Amino acid sequence: MNDNSIDLTCDLFGMKLKNPVLTASGTFGVGKDFQDFYDINVLGGIVTKTITMNKRDGNKPPRICETRSGIINSIGIQNPGAEKFIKENKEWFSQIKTKLIISVSGNTEEEYAEICALLKEKLEFDAVELNVSCPNIKKGGVSFGEDPDSVERIVRQVKKRTGVYVITKLSPWTHLVKKVAQSAESAGSNALAATNTIPAISVDVKTFKSRIGNVTGGLSGPAIKPVSQKIFYDIVSAVQIPVIGIGGIETAEDALEYIILGAAAVEIGSANMYNPFASKEILDGIEKYLKENNYKSLIEVKGKFSG
Amino acid sequence: MKCSERKIIGNEKLGKDYYLLKYESQFSEKSIVPGQFISISLNSEAMVLRRPFSIFDVNSNVVSVFYKKVGKGTCILAEKKKGELINVLEVLGKGFSFYDKDRSLAVVSGGIGVAPLYFLAKRLRSMEKDVFIYLGARTELELFFEDDLKKMGCSVCVTTDDGSKNICGTVCCGLEPDCEKNNFDRIYACGPKPMLKAVAGVADKANILCEVSMEEVMGCGFGVCLGCAVKIKTKETNPIYKMVCKDGPVFDSQEIDWE
Numbered sequence: 205m206n207d208n209s210i211d212l213t214c215d216l217f218g219m220k221l222k223n224p225v226l227t228a229s230g231t232f233g234v235g236k237d238f239q240d241f242y243d244i245n246v247l248g249g250i251v252t253k254t255i256t257m258n259k260r261d262g263n264k265p266p267r268i269c270e271t272r273s274g275i276i277n278s279i280g281i282q283n284p285g286a287e288k289f290i291k292e293n294k295e296w297f298s299q300i301k302t303k304l305i306i307s308v309s310g311n312t313e314e315e316y317a318e319i320c321a322l323l324k325e326k327l328e329f330d331a332v333e334l335n336v337s338c339p340n341i342k343k344g345g346v347s348f349g350e351d352p353d354s355v356e357r358i359v360r361q362v363k364k365r366t367g368v369y370v371i372t373k374l375s376p377w378t379h380l381v382k383k384v385a386q387s388a389e390s391a392g393s394n395a396l397a398a399t400n401t402i403p404a405i406s407v408d409v410k411t412f413k414s415r416i417g418n419v420t421g422g423l424s425g426p427a428i429k430p431v432s433q434k435i436f437y438d439i440v441s442a443v444q445i446p447v448i449g450i451g452g453i454e455t456a457e458d459a460l461e462y463i464i465l466g467a468a469a470v471e472i473g474s475a476n477m478y479n480p481f482a483s484k485e486i487l488d489g490i491e492k493y494l495k496e497n498n499y500k501s502l503i504e505v506k507g508k509f510s511g
Numbered sequence: 512m513k514c515s516e517r518k519i520i521g522n523e524k525l526g527k528d529y530y531l532l533k534y535e536s537q538f539s540e541k542s543i544v545p546g547q548f549i550s551i552s553l554n555s556e557a558m559v560l561r562r563p564f565s566i567f568d569v570n571s572n573v574v575s576v577f578y579k580k581v582g583k584g585t586c587i588l589a590e591k592k593k594g595e596l597i598n599v600l601e602v603l604g605k606g607f608s609f610y611d612k613d614r615s616l617a618v619v620s621g622g623i624g625v626a627p628l629y630f631l632a633k634r635l636r637s638m639e640k641d642v643f644i645y646l647g648a649r650t651e652l653e654l655f656f657e658d659d660l661k662k663m664g665c666s667v668c669v670t671t672d673d674g675s676k677n678i679c680g681t682v683c684c685g686l687e688p689d690c691e692k693n694n695f696d697r698i699y700a701c702g703p704k705p706m707l708k709a710v711a712g713v714a715d716k717a718n719i720l721c722e723v724s725m726e727e728v729m730g731c732g733f734g735v736c737l738g739c740a741v742k743i744k745t746k747e748t749n750p751i752y753k754m755v756c757k758d759g760p761v762f763d764s765q766e767i768d769w770e
């Protein structure tokens with residue numbers, strides 16, 4: 205390393221990233237389409253669209269609607285099912301030269317471990333991200349992420365059965381979020397990610413209907429940043445494991461705010477959709493900020509929030 | 512697929528709320544298929560998503576977009592001046608298809624739906640096909656490009672909802688009686704969904720192949736967010752969705768579940 209180069213590496217206790225910029229699940233596909241814009245291998249890693257064991261058709265349209273500074277989506281985890289996902293993308297994944305994180309969800313607690321076991325058997329990857337913000341069918345649709353015991357069981361099973369590096373992605377929609385975070389930690393989750401989208405609705409005064417086919421959806425984008433950051437802040441102070449910051453990151457400054465609050469890394473979501481260069485620009489911007497302020501490494505600013 | 516700041520060459524008002532934008536594209540006429548679209552970012556605090564628009568015409572590397580002012584984004588776009596830069600994601604989607612053996616073609620437009628069809632008609636005429644245009648609008652004031660399409664050598668049938676010009680009624684009133692007479696090999700259509708459904712019905716009845724250009728609210732515009740789903744006809748109980756931005760916007764009309 206020469207003298208004026210900046211150390212952007214992040215140690216996520218068991219996984220080392222070359223820099224803190226990851227892409228958020230569902231906004232980057234499997235990364236392939238972004239190769240038209242830049243070499244995605246410059247990023248710290250990519251998180252793929254959530255998969256489930258069986259194929260999911262997705263929700264009825266409209267699936268997207270724009271609100272002030274935000275986007276409501278209700279995609280319904282449309283995906284081809286784990287087997288087909290692996291088959292369709294194996295070749296592409298073998299070419300990726302950055303961290304590959306597979307996002308996983310289930311209809312039941314057991315399904316998470318089953319998918320992770322299948323992935324471990326058939327694919328080379330670096331980590332799984334458990335998307336627990338989806339309804340537990342056995343419990344009448346309350347999301348796993350709202351129930352600390354449920355999250356604990358999911359993480360424990362995945363760790364026990366596969367031993368893979370686990371990131372648990374938390375839902376912001378519970379007053380128990382610190383408890384959920386601690387349950388994931390005690391069950392062996394290697395890291396956490398916060399947050400997923402915030403439940404939302406948008407009413408059309410012409411039709412008296414929701415602008416979303418599924419009536420409600422999840423809000424993302426700049427509108428959610430202050431809320432996601434507050435929840436992130438609560439979580440970071442409640443656990444010892446690394447926490448990845450997500451929610452409303454559009455610029456390097458947004459990402460740095462999370463890092464100063466203690467984020468081990470960040471995930472960029474919606475911004476990739478409306479600016480295909482967003483993740484790369486944020487990465488370049490973080491480096492520029494550190495250089496301009498005479499920092500030699502990211503660690504010098506990480507968690508230095510002074511209240 | 513490219514995304515960059517492009518220079519505006521013109522942004523002319525053609526009628527109340529209707530504009531023709533021209534910009535210097537990174538793509539040339541030959542590399543663009545009629546029916547494909549672009550997506551513009553308006554870099555405004557008021558909105559985050561890009562706005563998709565069909566390619567209306569291409570002359571060497573100048574792309575034209577015909578648009579209607581309907582909301583925030585199109586109002587901001589209408590204020591843009593010649594010489595300014597706009598951020599364009601181009602060229603997106605799968606356009607209309609062309610067949611050597613086709614001779615006689617119907618091109619059916621409803622309102623702003625003329626946007627991708629002008630370039631389509633131009634391409635079809637350059638292949639020396641017989642092109643019959645059915646140009647529908649709410650009123651005469653919202654009717655555009657009749658003369659230009661005639662100059663291209665297309666036969667043009669105009670319908671208006673209020674009867675302010677020519678046939679009073681929907682485009683199907685013009686199209687349906689002609690289907691047999693003109694022996695169409697194929698119908699191409701773009702317009703509001705109820706109109707497309709009606710055109711698809713006419714095509715089915717007359718046993719003519721039909722391609723339609725669909726619209727859905729878009730997130731990314733290039734297939735990664737799975738936001739722009741359109742329901743596909745299936746015999747299975749589970750629904751099938753395709754993406755307007757990547758699988759379309761042009762679909763075989765028989766593929767679409769019109770319910």
Ligand SMILES: Cc1cc2nc3c(=O)[nH]c(=O)nc-3n(C[C@H](O)[C@H](O)[C@H](O)COP(=O)(O)OP(=O)(O)OC[C@H]3O[C@@H](n4cnc5c(N)ncnc54)[C@H](O)[C@@H]3O)c2cc1C
Nearest residue numbers: 562563564565577578579581582583584585626726727760
């Ligand atoms: C593939 C594709 C090609 C298109 N090509 C053209 C074109 O060539 N010319 C053109 O004028 N328009 C075209 N549209 C529609 C255009 O994208 C919308 O009119 C535009 O996004 C509206 O943006 P806005 O910010 O002005 O309106 P907003 O403020 O977002 O919305 C205002 C109102 O406009 C209507 N609206 C918003 N989005 C759409 C939409 N996607 N389709 C229909 N109505 C909408 C809604 O009723 C809404 O209440 C196309 C859309 C698609 C998906």
Ligand SMILES: Cc1cc2nc3c(=O)[nH]c(=O)nc-3n(C[C@H](O)[C@H](O)[C@H](O)COP(=O)(O)O)c2cc1C
Nearest residue numbers: 228229230254277335400424425451452453473474
């Ligand atoms: C269109 C869309 C699809 C998404 N799909 C998923 C998904 O499949 N799994 C998941 O864990 N999160 C999903 N998310 C949530 C994002 O990963 C992210 O947590 C959220 O959007 C907040 O970040 P942002 O404000 O940067 O977008 C999706 C978000 C959007 C906008």
Ligand code: FES
Nearest residue numbers: 730731732737756
């Ligand atoms: S708009 Fe994102 S998939 Fe079509």
